[in-house]
Amino acid sequence: MKDPNTDSVKIRFQLNDKPVVLEVKPWDTALAxxxxxxxxxxxxEGCGIGECGACTIxxxxxxxxxxxxxxxxxxxxEVQTIxxxxxxxxxxxxQEALLAHGAVQCGFCTPGWxxxxxxxxxxxxxxxxxxxVDALSGNLCRCTGYVQVVNALESLAESAPKSNAAxx
Amino acid sequence: MSSRFGYGRxxxxxxxLDFLARHGTETAILAGGTDLMVSVRSGELRSRYVxxxxxxxxxxxxxxxDGVLAVGSALTHTEIATHPLIRKYAPVLARxxxxxxxxxxxxxxxxxxxxxxxSPAADSVPPLMVHNAxxxxxxxxxxxxxxxxxxxxxxxxxILKPGELIARLLLDPMDQNYRYSFQRIAxxxxxxxxxxxxxxxxxxxxxxMVLDLRLSIGSVTPRPCRMTAAEELxxxxxxxxxxxxxxxxxxxxxxxxxxxIRPTTEYKRPAVEGLVFRALSDIFRGEV
Numbered sequence: 001m002k003d004p005n006t007d008s009v010k011i012r013f014q015l016n017d018k019p020v021v022l023e024v025k026p027w028d029t030a031l032a033x034x035x036x037x038x039x040x041x042x043x044x045e046g047c048g049i050g051e052c053g054a055c056t057i058x059x060x061x062x063x064x065x066x067x068x069x070x071x072x073x074x075x076x077x078e079v080q081t082i083x084x085x086x087x088x089x090x091x092x093x094x095q096e097a098l099l100a101h102g103a104v105q106c107g108f109c110t111p112g113w114x115x116x117x118x119x120x121x122x123x124x125x126x127x128x129x130x131x132x133v134d135a136l137s138g139n140l141c142r143c144t145g146y147v148q149v150v151n152a153l154e155s156l157a158e159s160a161p162k163s164n165a166a167x168x
Numbered sequence: 169m170s171s172r173f174g175y176g177r178x179x180x181x182x183x184x185l186d187f188l189a190r191h192g193t194e195t196a197i198l199a200g201g202t203d204l205m206v207s208v209r210s211g212e213l214r215s216r217y218v219x220x221x222x223x224x225x226x227x228x229x230x231x232x233x234d235g236v237l238a239v240g241s242a243l244t245h246t247e248i249a250t251h252p253l254i255r256k257y258a259p260v261l262a263r264x265x266x267x268x269x270x271x272x273x274x275x276x277x278x279x280x281x282x283x284x285x286x287s288p289a290a291d292s293v294p295p296l297m298v299h300n301a302x303x304x305x306x307x308x309x310x311x312x313x314x315x316x317x318x319x320x321x322x323x324x325x326x327i328l329k330p331g332e333l334i335a336r337l338l339l340d341p342m343d344q345n346y347r348y349s350f351q352r353i354a355x356x357x358x359x360x361x362x363x364x365x366x367x368x369x370x371x372x373x374x375x376x377m378v379l380d381l382r383l384s385i386g387s388v389t390p391r392p393c394r395m396t397a398a399e400e401l402x403x404x405x406x407x408x409x410x411x412x413x414x415x416x417x418x419x420x421x422x423x424x425x426x427x428x429i430r431p432t433t434e435y436k437r438p439a440v441e442g443l444v445f446r447a448l449s450d451i452f453r454g455e456v
Contacts, residue, residue, distance in 0.1 A: 001183045003191070004174035004217055026175035026218070027208060049206050050273055062246070062275040068205040069276070070198070072175040073220060116271065138270025 011075040015040075016084025024071040031055045031066035033074075034081060042082035042111045046140070053139035056112040057081050063119035063138075082111035085118060093156055094118060101152035105143035112139045117153050126158035171213035178219065181226040181306065184333065187219060189308035192331030195219050199227075199242050200277035202269065203285045227280065227335060230254060237299075237339040241280025245269070248279055248292075257341035260348040260367050261295040267352055268292070280334040286320045287361075289387040293320070294367035295350060297384035297392050299339035306335040313338070320392050346371050346380070349450035351443050362387050364436070366443050370451040378402050378452065385419060385444070388436060389426045395419045398444070407452035416444040 008023045015038070024033050031048075034040045034057070046054035048067045055066040058080040085092045091099070094117045104110050113136065120127055120135040127135070132153045141149070154160055173196070178184040188195060196215035198204050199222055207213040221227060227242035230253050237257050239248070248254055249266035268274055268282070268291050282292045283303065293316070301316040305328065314327065316337075321327050328334070342348065349368045354360035364387045371380040381402050383395040398418040405411055420437045430436075 001176060001178050001187050004176035006172070006174035006216065009175050025172075027170050027172050029205070029209075048209055050202055050269070053270065053272060056272055059275075063272050064275050065272040067209075068202050068273075070175060070201065070205070070208075070218070070220075072177070073198075073201070073222070075177070119271070135271055138272045 009072045009075075011072055013074045013076060014078045016080055026070070026072055028071045029067055030057070030069040030071045030074050030079075033071035034066060040081050040083050044108055044111060046109070046112075051140070052109070053112045053116065054109050056115040056139065058115055058119055061119065061122060063116050065138075080115075080118075082114055085114055092118070094121065094153070097152040097156050098149065101148045101155070103145060103148035103152045105141070105145045109139060109141045109143075113141075113149055120153075121156065127153075128157075129154050132157075169211050171208045171211050171215075173213070173215055174217045176217055176219050177223065178221070181224050181335070184219060184221055184224060185306060185308040185331075187217075188331045188333065191217055192329075195330075197221055197284070197333055199281040199284070200244060201281075202273050202277040203281065203287075221333065222278070232257060232341060235341065237341045238304075239279060239337045239339060241283070241334040241336060242278050245274035245277050245279070245282075245292075246271075249274065256344075258295065258299055258339050259342065260298060260350050260369060261292060261339070263348070263350045264291045264295045264352075264365070264367060267350070279337060283316070283319070283337065284326060284328060284334055286322075286324050286326050288323050288390060289362045289365070291352070291362055291365055291386070293392045294365055294384040294386040296337060296339065297394055298348075298367045298369045298382040299342070300382075302338040303334055304336040304338060305332050307332040311335070317392050317394075323390050342369060343371070347451045349447040351447045351450070353439060353443060364388050364440055364443055366447045368447040368451055370448070372407070372452055376406055378405055378407050381448075381451075383415075383419070383444070383447070385423070385440065388423045388440060393426070395422055395444075397422060402448070407448065409449075409453075412445055412448040412452070413441070415448060416441040419444045 009026045012021045044054040046052035050065045050068040057066045194216040198218050198220045228240045231238045245265040245268045249262050255262045282290045303319040305312050346369050352365040353363045366385050369382045373379045381399045398415040401415045420440045
């Protein structure tokens with residue numbers, strides 16, 4: 001193995017289903033590169049030390065905090081951010097449910113909720129309320145809007161009663 | 169301001185060890201990064217290089233052979249918590265790994281990182297102690313094996329030398345007649361560092377007598393340890409409620425012997441006793 005370059009590192013990865021190639025600083029976080037180099041500012045920096053979940057992204061389908069990863073660690077990986085969740089003009093059902101249940105207050109933590117929820121529902125189409133709470137317990141909301149978030153996601157579980165939440 | 173360094177990701181363990189042989193003194197090892205990245209952000213990390221070992225397949229295996237459960241150091245807490253062999257033969261470790269941080273942290277942080285970071289509050293350490301864990305340390309010049317109790321030499325200190333890395337943890341597999349308990353106190357359930365954590369394995373005989381007990385407590389002693397006096401107190405006895413409380417008191421006295429009377433002792437003593445009692449009741453009386 002050659003001695004690593006201490007000025008830059010070249011990385012290639014799939015970002016929201018599109019290939020990306022770029023040079024980054026070896027010490028840049030994944031979060032900084034997504035926001036500042038790639039302009040994807042939907043991923044938020046809350047605490048910067050892995051405690052709030054505002055910067056949650058999916059790497060290989062798993063929810064991780066982008067502030068605790070080097071951009072260099074994304075090399076060769078499949079990465080999804082909040083910008084890759086909606087399809088063209090149609091919001092993702094998770095986003096629709098959050099809207100319908102009034103689960104957004106200031107909105108800063110919302111992208112993180114969506115990504116954690118997506119990781120959950122990609123693996124389990126019928127989670128219990130307890131599983132939902134557990135899967136989301138790494139996301140903090142300073143506006144304390146937890147109940148609406150959990151209610152919104154519970155409405156998406158396969159066995160949830162089918163009703164149009166917007167009618168409530 | 170953030171630390172600055174070069175980033176390297178070896179393709180094999182031997183490549184990693186070669187690199188560490190040349191640059192061990194100026195290299196920080198990145199496994200999950202959940203602790204390392206905090207010191208990168210603050211600028212505290214002063215290494216010239218960061219070596220990313222998170223993808224090395226040699227560090228990501230779980231094997232049961234010759235009565236030893238060998239667990240790769242670069243497995244994430246999520247992988248540990250869900251691995252069928254670990255759930256069967258070291259369920260208390262699986263349980264504790266499922267309590268670390270949050271989903272996001274468990275998807276990044278690794279068992280080897282938890283051990284190398286050597287926080288007294290590390291959730292994986294008490295479970296490893298009740299499994300008599302040994303640390304397999306690799307370097308370019310070979311391999312050495314140390315007990316976990318010797319490996320962690322103090323708060324955030326280990327005997328790992330420059331040029332070495334943790335390859336595997338070796339555990340005594342749990343006999344299927346044993347029962348286990350992991351108990352934890354923290355400010356809240358998720359994302360809070362443990363104030364104290366207890367792991368226990370126990371075996372009850374057909375006559376209702378305790379045949380074996382292994383008990384370890386984290387966060388309240390500077391080094392990982394087993395509570396041997398309390399273990400001996402309960403062994404070969406019926407696990408009556410009074411006896412379990414007596415064992416719990418023995419543990420809190422042991423804690424004070426290790427760390428002296430501190431301002432927090434008044435809180436910690438009853439808390440430790442309650443937590444140990446809860447673990448022992450869970451195992452021997454089926455009640456928590």
